[in-house]
Structure formats: structure tokens, C-alpha cells
Amino acid sequence: MGLLVEGPIDAxxxxxxxxxxxxxxxxxxxxxxxxxxxxxxxLRLFYEAYxxxxxxxxxxxxxxxxxxxxxxxxxxRHRIGEVPVGEASVVIAVSAAxxxxxxxxxxxxxxxIKATAPLWKxxxxxxxxxxxxxxx
Amino acid sequence: MRVxxxxxxxxxxxxxxxxxxxxxxxxxxxxDVAAQLVLHHGELGDLLRTSAIAVxxxxxxxxTLVAEGSEVALLPPVSGG
Numbered sequence: 001m002g003l004l005v006e007g008p009i010d011a012x013x014x015x016x017x018x019x020x021x022x023x024x025x026x027x028x029x030x031x032x033x034x035x036x037x038x039x040x041x042x043l044r045l046f047y048e049a050y051x052x053x054x055x056x057x058x059x060x061x062x063x064x065x066x067x068x069x070x071x072x073x074x075x076x077r078h079r080i081g082e083v084p085v086g087e088a089s090v091v092i093a094v095s096a097a098x099x100x101x102x103x104x105x106x107x108x109x110x111x112x113i114k115a116t117a118p119l120w121k122x123x124x125x126x127x128x129x130x131x132x133x134x135x136x
Numbered sequence: 137m138r139v140x141x142x143x144x145x146x147x148x149x150x151x152x153x154x155x156x157x158x159x160x161x162x163x164x165x166x167x168d169v170a171a172q173l174v175l176h177h178g179e180l181g182d183l184l185r186t187s188a189i190a191v192x193x194x195x196x197x198x199x200t201l202v203a204e205g206s207e208v209a210l211l212p213p214v215s216g217g
Contacts, residue, residue, distance in 0.1 A: 031217050047216065050144050050209055053193040054216075078216060090217055110217060118190070118209075119216025120145030132215035134146040134183065 003058040004049055009077045014093040018073040023095035025102040029110060031090040033083045043124045045083040050118035054078070061112045069105035071096040076109060078119060089121075137162050139169055139202055142209040147183050156210075160202065166191055167198030169208055180210075187212045 015028050033045045058076060066074040076092040083089045092109050096102035113119075121132040141156045148154055158172035166189045174184050189196045190209040202208060 048145055048148075049216075050142070050190070050211065052207075053190055053209070056193050114217035115214070116195070117214060117216045118144065118211050119214055120212065121215040122145075131146040131149075131212070133213040134186070 003055055003062075003077055004051060004080050005077050006079070006081045009079055009088050009091045011088065011091045011093070014075040014077060014091055017075040018093045018095040020072055020095055022097065023072055023102075024097050025099040026093065026095045027099075027102040027106045028094075029090075029092045029106050030088040031110065032088050033085045035085045037123060040123075040125050042085060043126060044085060045089060046122040046124065046129075047078070047080045047083060047089060048120045048122070049078070049080045051080075053118045057117045058113065061109050061117065065105040065109035065112065066094075069096070069108060070101050071105035074105060074109060076113075078113065078117065080119070137164070137204050139164070139206065139208055141169065141173065142207070144209065145212045145215075147180055147187060147210050147212050150180055150183065151177065162204070164202045165198060166196035166200040166202055166208070169202055170198070173210065183210070183212050 062074040062076050072095045074094050078090045092106050094102045094106040122129055139158050143151055160168045188211045190211055191200050192207050
């Protein structure tokens with residue numbers, strides 16, 4: 001299905017994928033690698049996926065958010081492997097007839113990814129690294 | 137029967153392996169697989185308590201059946217996004 005990608009995510013292509021004359025709103029969310037966390041300087045992130053399950057989950061999440069919030073189209077990608085600071089680890093594009101549906105579906109998809117997609121983030125610092133959420 | 141448990145993230149690193157093998161008696165459940173991991177893979181530490189189990193690419197409950205050839209995975213707390 002190809003919702004997991006290595007290398008930069010083509011956000012413009014995702015936006016083009018959801019554009020439709022029926023839309024009154026298009027929202028594109030970029031989740032980007034921040035340069036610090038808990039006071040520590042982050043050099044880069046690394047994402048690992050359980051690829052087969054993550055592809056399935058991400059597709060279900062996109063369709064679930066679209067249907068639940070009455071959006072028209074949802075397109076998303078999650079990056080795996082190394083993500084330099086400042087670049088996107090996840091991009092979600094949503095079109096809807098009205099802005100509330102687009103914002104709500106976009107946010108719901110992101111929260112669901114964070115809670116249920118089998119993906120793991122490792123933060124690399126100047127003096128070490130750790131898996132987020134497990135502290136090791 | 138033999139069940140292969142795929143490991144990810146911190147669990148993969150702690151075990152030093154991508155896949156663990158456990159023995160369970162059929163008919164087996166995800167709970168039986170978890171119990172075998174607790175018995176034989178203490179190196180996973182608190183991840184045995186905090187991780188979820190997936191069977192055939194779906195989150196499992198302790199009652200989820202594990203058949204011969206099922207794909208089982210131990211999923212530490214996820215941190216995507």
C-alpha cells in the first residue's frame with residue numbers, strides 16, 4: 001500500500017491527492033522532528049515499524065477518520081528510518097466540505113496514529129539515544 | 137507447537153533478536169504466549185508488562201487464539217507520529 005515511506009514525504013502530492021471540487025477546506029498537517037525534548041538537544045529521530053501491521057493500521061485510520069468526521073478524502077504517509085530535525089515524520093492531508101470536518105478528521109487521524117500504529121521512535125542526542133515511551 | 141514472536145523497538149534491542157520462539161500447547165491463546173515470554177524471557181523486563189501482543193496484524197486480547205503459523209508480535213508502547 002505504501003503508506004510507510006523512506007526518505008522525505010511528498011506533502012504536495014498528498015495535498016493533490018485529496019483536492020476535489022467538492023471540498024471547501026483542505027488541511028495538511030506536518031508532524032516534524034523537533035530539536036529538543038525534555039531539555040535535551042535532539043540530533044535526529046529514527047522510526048522503526050512493524051511494516052505489515054502498520055500499513056494496515058494506517059489505512060484503517062485514514063478511512064476511519066474520514067468516515068467518522070464526514071471528510072471527503074484523507075491521505076497520509078509516515079516516514080520510517082532516519083528523520084533529520086526539521087523534517088516531517090508524518091503528513092496528513094484531509095479535504096472536506098467544511099473546515100471543522102477537515103480539522104477534526106486530520107487531528108483524529110494523528111491521535112489515532114500516535115495511540116495505535118505499530119511504530120517506534122528512537123531519539124538520538126549528543127550523548128546517547130533512547131526509545132520514546134519505554135525509556136531504554 | 138512452536139510460535140514465533142516478532143520483536144520491535146526496545147524489545148528487539150533487549151532480546152538482541154528479531155524473533156523469539158516459544159512453545160505452547162494447542163489450543164493456545166495470546167495470553168499463553170505472553171505467559172511463556174514471562175517464564176523464559178525475563179530479559180524483556182518491564183516490557184513484558186507494558187507491551188501489547190498482536191496476532192496476524194491485529195491487536196490481541198489474552199483470549200485471542202494463536203494457531204500454528206499465526207504471526208505473533210510483541211509491541212512495546214508505540215511512539216509514532
